Amino acid sequence: MTHILIVTDAWRPQLNGVVKTLERIGEELTHTGIKVSYLTPERFRTLPCPTYPEIRLSMAMARHVGHAIEEIGPDFIHVATEGPLGLGVRGYLKKAGRGGYTTSYHTRFPEYLSARFPVPERWAYAWLRRFHNDGLGCMVTTPSLKQALEAQGFEKLMYWTRGVDHGLFRPDAPKVFQDLARPIFINVGRVAVEKNIEAFLSLDLPGTKVVVGDGPSRSALEAKFPEAVFTGAKVGEELASHFASADVFVFPSLTDTFGNVIVESLASGVPVAAFPVTGPLDIIGETGAGVLSEDLREAALKALDISRERCLEVGRGYNWPASARQFLDNILEANGAARRNAAE
Known part of the structure; x- marks a missing residue:
């Protein structure tokens, strides 16, 4: 063996x-x-x-x-x-x-x-x-x-x-966020300076911004952006439910080498908004499953028009x-x- x-x-x-x-x-x-x-x-x-x-x-x-x-x-x-x-x-x-x-x-x-x-x-x-x-x-x-x-x-x-675990991350996962104003713009991952989450939280967007995760920058960001919802770290079915309940996944990182959370979002049927950098460029590119732009607000708003079916189709390519x-x-x-x- x-x-x-x-x-x-x-x-x-x-x-x-x-x-x-x-x-x-x-x-x-x-x-x-x-x-x-x-x-x-x-x-x-x-x-x-x-x-x-x-x-x-x-x-x-x-x-x-x-x-x-x-x-x-x-x-x-x-x-x-x-x-x-x-x-x-x-x-x-x-x-x-x-x-x-x-x-x-x-x-x-x-x-x-x-x-x-x-x-x-x-x-x-x-x-x-x-x-x-x-x-x-x-x-x-x-x-x-x-x-x-x-x-x-x-x-x-x-x-x-x-x-990506297609049995876990799926569009029919139980829904959360019922009491939050929509659309829901979500970010998932470690809450740390290198993830550039402040770029997401600073955007002028309708609805609600949600940050799923924990890390050294969380307390400072919570104090600076009290209107955002910070859920802490989630795993398993609970994490899958948070993905599936969102309208757009916003990925502001400029330093990731891939971004597993991007394909988890796609498998959940949720479109992606990101900067045109390594990871998003390779996964999203011209697939139509997300929007890449130096203007992250523009990308997030345009991503609202993307169908969940298109996201699922692209997500199936990863296993x-x-x-x-x-x-x-x-x-x-x-x-x-x-x-x-x-x-x-």
Whole structure:
């Protein structure tokens, strides 16, 4: 049985697209007879990440990570994040002279960092470039992200798209918001500065703006925009109900690499309004399932005219079994290419 080890610094109790994606990929691969193990901060002593206290950073040296790898005994290693555990894998495998690893690019860390601290993006990109180029291949979600990373000198890039749970996210989910003025413009995700939620809340829109999620910026935004409705984080059927009850999903982020919440919205039959950037450009594009514009208010208002049927049609193109197959194919292809090169 093929055994894949997924190494990730992002893990529960975090609620984000990276964690949900890695968990779902593991489930799908297991259904096909692939054994999947995870190496996460749960195994080590941790410290809270500055400005992200719910993110626990592992206090693990390369040798500790190496001991865990030896104990687990995988056939292939995939490093999902560039944190302490990812660095530990890189350091251990280099020192041991063992086979390589694949990586994936989930977060535009240079942009996130520069939003909080006066750190030039080029410095962070230089570090990330070295990390990912040392691997056998780096998986990216979209053509526009691939193009952006290639411009930064990233190599061996491979596509790995995302899926959506169509059994959960559906237009007939139980409805909420019965007492709110319509139309309902909703945003779902982490309430943090890099998500640019203030751009959404500042819009002059009819009806009600709803923010579903939690994070460090929530209290400040609640105080600044008292007319908006903040529900806190929602999961499962409750989250699906919030999606399905909205009229337009507004995605103001400028830094996401994909935006799982976009396809969750489409699967719920809800059109999308967003800026024309990586993620929305690739998912929405010219599909007619949303409106992209530098004028986010204009996009949100025009999206009201989009039919739910069109959103559902586009949303059906994303599913987790296909995403898992692509993930596995990338790992096999990257490792096979490395073996062939070593034999030449």
